[in-house]
Amino acid sequence: MSSRAHLLNDRTAEHYRRSLTEGVGRVAEKIAGADRPFTGVTPSQLAPAVSGIDLEDPLGDPAAALDELENVYLRDAVYFHHPRYLAHLNCPVVIPAVLGEAVISAVNSSLDTWDQSAGGTLIERHLIRWTADRIGLGTAADGIFTSGGTQSNLQALLLARDEACRLVEKNSTTPPRKPEILPRLRILTSECSHFSIEKSATLLGLGPEAVVSVPCDSDRKMRASALAAELDRCEREDLIVMAVVATAGTTDFGSIDPLPAIADLCERAGIWMHVDAAYGCGLLVSRRRHLLTGIERADSVTVDYHKSFFQPVSSSAVLVRDQATLGHVTYHADYLNPARMAENAIPNQVDKSIQTTRRFDALKLWLTLRIMGAKGVGELFDEVVDRAADAYGLLRDDPRFEVVTRPQLSTLVFRYLPPSPASQALTDEVNLHARQALFASGEAVVASTVVDGRHYLKFTLLNPETSLEDIAIVLDLVAEHAGRCLTERREALDAQRADPEPAHPRAS
Ligand SMILES: Cc1ncc(COP(=O)(O)O)c(C=O)c1O
Numbered sequence: 001m002s003s004r005a006h007l008l009n010d011r012t013a014e015h016y017r018r019s020l021t022e023g024v025g026r027v028a029e030k031i032a033g034a035d036r037p038f039t040g041v042t043p044s045q046l047a048p049a050v051s052g053i054d055l056e057d058p059l060g061d062p063a064a065a066l067d068e069l070e071n072v073y074l075r076d077a078v079y080f081h082h083p084r085y086l087a088h089l090n091c092p093v094v095i096p097a098v099l100g101e102a103v104i105s106a107v108n109s110s111l112d113t114w115d116q117s118a119g120g121t122l123i124e125r126h127l128i129r130w131t132a133d134r135i136g137l138g139t140a141a142d143g144i145f146t147s148g149g150t151q152s153n154l155q156a157l158l159l160a161r162d163e164a165c166r167l168v169e170k171n172s173t174t175p176p177r178k179p180e181i182l183p184r185l186r187i188l189t190s191e192c193s194h195f196s197i198e199k200s201a202t203l204l205g206l207g208p209e210a211v212v213s214v215p216c217d218s219d220r221k222m223r224a225s226a227l228a229a230e231l232d233r234c235e236r237e238d239l240i241v242m243a244v245v246a247t248a249g250t251t252d253f254g255s256i257d258p259l260p261a262i263a264d265l266c267e268r269a270g271i272w273m274h275v276d277a278a279y280g281c282g283l284l285v286s287r288r289r290h291l292l293t294g295i296e297r298a299d300s301v302t303v304d305y306h307k308s309f310f311q312p313v314s315s316s317a318v319l320v321r322d323q324a325t326l327g328h329v330t331y332h333a334d335y336l337n338p339a340r341m342a343e344n345a346i347p348n349q350v351d352k353s354i355q356t357t358r359r360f361d362a363l364k365l366w367l368t369l370r371i372m373g374a375k376g377v378g379e380l381f382d383e384v385v386d387r388a389a390d391a392y393g394l395l396r397d398d399p400r401f402e403v404v405t406r407p408q409l410s411t412l413v414f415r416y417l418p419p420s421p422a423s424q425a426l427t428d429e430v431n432l433h434a435r436q437a438l439f440a441s442g443e444a445v446v447a448s449t450v451v452d453g454r455h456y457l458k459f460t461l462l463n464p465e466t467s468l469e470d471i472a473i474v475l476d477l478v479a480e481h482a483g484r485c486l487t488e489r490r491e492a493l494d495a496q497r498a499d500p501e502p503a504h505p506r507a508s
Contacts, residue, residue, distance in 0.1 A: 001060060001061075008106060016106070019062045020102065022062055022063060022066060023062070023066060026066050026069075026070070026074065027074070030074050030075075030077075030079075031079070031081060034079045034081070034082050036082065036084065036442045036443050036444075037078060037079050037080075037082035037084050037085035037442065037444065037445050038076070038078050038079070038085075038439065038442040038445055039075065039076045039442050040439065040440045040441055040442035041076040042440075046072070046076060049071055049072050050072050053068070053072070078445060080092055080093075080462075080463070081093075081463065081465070082463075083463055083465045083466040083467065083470045084443065084444035084445070084466070084470055084473075084474055085444075085445050085463065086444060086445060086446050086447075086459040086460060086461060086466065086471075086474060087445040087446055087447040087458075087459075087460060088447055088460055089251065089278075089279055089304075089307045089460055089462065090460075090462065091306070091307060091308065091309075091310045091311075091462040091463070092310065092462070092463050092465070093310055093311065093312045094310040094311070094368055094372060094377070094380075096364075096367040096368045096370070096371035096372055097310065097311045097312055097315075097364035097365070097367060097368045098312060098364075099367055099371075100363040100364035100365075100366065100367040100368070101312055101364055103363060103367075104359060104360045104361070104363050104364070107360075109360045110357045110358060110359075110360075111124055111145070111349050111358040111359070111360050111362070112336065112337070112348065112349060112350035112353070112355070112356050112357055112358055113336060113337055113348045113349070113350055114341075114346050114347050114348055117349075117360065120360045120362070120363070121347050121348075121349055122347070123360075123362055123363060123366050124144075124145055124349060124360070124362040125347065125349075126366075127145075127317075127362045127365055127366060127369075128142060128143045128144065128145075128317060128319065129141075130369075131143070131284070131303060131317060131319060132319050134284040134285070134374075135284065135292075135295055135296055135298075135301055135319060136295070136296030137296060137298070137301070137319060137320075137321050138296075138321060140321065140322050140323055140324075141319060141320060141321055141322075141323065142319070142320055142323035142326055142352065143317050143318055143319035143320055143326075143352075144317065144318060144326070144349060144352045144353045145315070145316065145317045145358070145361050145362050146314075146316045146317060146318055146353075146354075146355070147314045147316065147355070148278075148304060148306065148313070148314050148316045149194065149196060149276065149278030149302050149304045149307070149316055150194075150196040150199070150200075151316065151318075151354070151355075152278070152302035152303070152304070152316050152317060152318035153194070153196045153197060153200055153245075153274070153276055153278075153302050153318075154196065154199075154200040154203060154204075154354070155318045155329065155353075155354050156243075156274045156300035156301075156302060156318050156320070157187065157197070157200045157201070157204060157242075157243060157245075157274065158200075158204055158328065158329065158354070159272075159300060159320065159325045159326065159328050159329070160187075160242050160243035160272040160274060160299070160300065161182075161185060161204050161206070161242050161243075162328040163242075163272060163325055163328070164181075164185060164240055164242035164243075164272070165178050165181050168181050168240060181240065182205055182206055182207070183206075183207045184238070184239050184240045185206050185207075185210060185239075185240050185241075185242045186209075186210055186211075186212050186234055186239050186240065186241050186242065187201055187206070187210055187211050187212065187241075187242060187243050187244075187245060188212045188214055188227060188230050188231070188234075188241055188243075188244045188245070189211060189212070189213070189214065189222075189244070189245035189246075189247070190213070190214050190215075190216050190221070190222035190246075190247060190250070190257055191213045191214065191215055191216055192216050192220045192221075192222075192247065192250040192251075192252065192253060192255065193245055193247045193250065193276065194247065194250075194251055194276060194278070197211055197245050197276070198211045212230055212234075214226050214227050214230055216255070218405070219253075219255055219405050219406075219408075220250060220252070220253040220255040220404075220405055221255045221256065221257050221258060222246065222247075222257040222258065222262065224258050224261035224262060224265065227244065227262060227265055228265055231244075231265060231269055231271075235269075241269070241271050242271075242272060243271065243272040243273070243274050243299075244262060244265070244266050244271055244272070244273050244274070245274045245275075245276055246259055246262045246273065246274070246275050246276070246298075247275075247276045247277075247280075248275050248276065248277035248279075248280035248281075248283070248291075248292055248295060249277060249278065249279030249280025249281075249283075249308075249408075249409050250279075251279065251411075252411060252413055252449050252451075252458060253404070253405055253407070253408075253411060253413060254279065254280070254388075254407050254408050254409030254410060254411040255405070255408055256280055256291055256292070256408055256409075258294075259275065259292065259293065259294025259295055259297070259298075260293060260294035260297075261294075262294070263294050263297035263298070266297075266299075267297070272299045272300070273297065273298045273299050273300075274298060274299065274300045274301070274302070275295050275298040275300070275301045275302070276302045277292065277295060277301055277302060277303050278302050278303065278304035278307055278316070279304065279307050279308060279409065280292065280308070280409060281302075281303035281304060281305070281307070281308055281309070282307070282308025282309060282377070282378070282381035282409075283308075283381070283409075284303070285309075285374040285375065285377050285378035285381070286378040286379075286381050286382045286385070287378065287382055288382065288385065291408065298321065299320065299321050299322070299325075300318060300319065300320045300321070300325075301318070301319045302316070302317075302318055303316065303317050303318075303319065304316045305317070305364075305365050307462070308381050308462070309365065309368070309377050309381075310368070310377060310380055310381075311361075311364050311365060311368065312364060314359070314361055315361045315362075315364055315365060316361075326351070326352040329351075329352065329353065329354050330342075330351045330352070332351075336348075336350065336356075337350050337351060380464050383464040384410040384461045384462055384463065384464055384466075385407075385409055385410050387410070387461050387464070387466060387467075387468065387471075388407040388409065388410040388411065388412060388459075388461045389406075389407065390468050391412055391459065391461065391468065391471045392406055392407055392412060394468065394471060394472060394475065395412060395414050395475070398475065399417070399419075400416060400417060400419075400475075400479045401414050401415065401416060401417060401475065401479075402414060402415055402417050404451055404456065410460065410461040410462060411458060411459065411460045411461070412458065412459045412461070413449060413451060413456050413457070413458050414456060414457055414458075414459075415427065415431045415454070415455070415456045415457055416430060416431050416434060416457070416478055416479055416482040416483075418430065418482075418486050422486065424454060426486070426489060427454070427455075428454060428455040429485070429489065430482040430483075430485045430486045430489070431448070431455050431456065431457055431482060432448060432455050433481060433482065433485040434457065434477075434478045434479075434481040434482040434485065435447075435448045435457055435478075437481040437485075438474075438477055438478065438481060441477075443474075443477060444473075444474040444477060446458065446459060446474065446478070447459075447460060457478065459471070459474075
């Protein structure tokens, strides 16, 4: 086959149809046939199959390449649609969005400029407007799709930083230069917020002390009183709080910071309020919308449709209350988006983005809303939140486990408790072992995290197909693996105590 025959165009449309049908068929088989979320393959088992492939020697034929892909990827992939995948914030995806994905890559619009996307730009803008309205950000709101929550948080904090600098410069008789302001900038966020806040601070050139960690209460929500105290301290020390970051759905606990109280404090002090709703944004379409009350007062909001809107990666957006603030990322290039285009109201999304070439991810959400509707998405999210509440009951009543907090969203942080007294170190060890053993078996995938210095396990429920029975089965598996490890460790310790001097190996 000539190289030209691989280009997608008017003459190859049939080849494209056949190739995709073949590929989709293989994936459909895998999805239908997955009897566990993972095979348990290890990096060392899989690596030779991948590195052994000679990339200088193409197969030429899609069917042969798909056969090969079976061995290096499809067979051993981690399947999020499986009901016993309970680990990270990965959702099963809805079919309308996958349909969108197929359209996106074949048409291949780039959403940086109107002249590379046309209707794509308008669709993205309409979805941003829709999201801003769901949040309640007001008529001056705007935003942009991004690659994920990390990028959305980075962009929001970039805007907050530049707004803070602009205000300092505006309000000073002898304005300091930006490099003099940066070391004084602070971001206040809870101790449970996502690590992308700290990463953003570094990328934005702030000092090592820039992110101030505000303590949480026992439900892992930011203490508003502690935030107030930190704001006072910053004022006394002549520091500039460039943003308060509230989290609506912390990664580990799904806890939602007290948004109205935080909004009051920000409003009083004239501070930018960012809400990281990467996880909690599903509430925007759920019957639990009230849990986000206060989000409408934010200056910026992160939403990850690829977490709680059942969208394939990537699908995220950053929204701002005041579209003018997006001007901090507006740069003009003669070849791409000259200023005269903005003057002529030509909609170039690159003017609002920190990316240039950008996928038309918005299309997935568009088809989702047009085919199943926002209510349908909300019902799916509500189901997983309901399931987490039921699973909390299971854990709370099970003496084999300790659970940290009642979930507001759909995560559960818990640990196996040895039936007879055991050191914290041993409890840590058996829990970590249980997670690893489960992963190696492939029967279920759960996550782990650290709470107050101790190792815990975590379920992130994002699959409405995960039943309470699935959860009960996984808990039994955790207890089995942990219990076995505990017995082995104790037997080893007993043997060591009985014979403290290890026998000298006999010379052969
Ligand atoms: C609260 C929160 N914010 C931001 C992020 C980062 O999102 P992403 O992985 O899409 O970059 C996460 C990821 O888990 C998150 O839980």
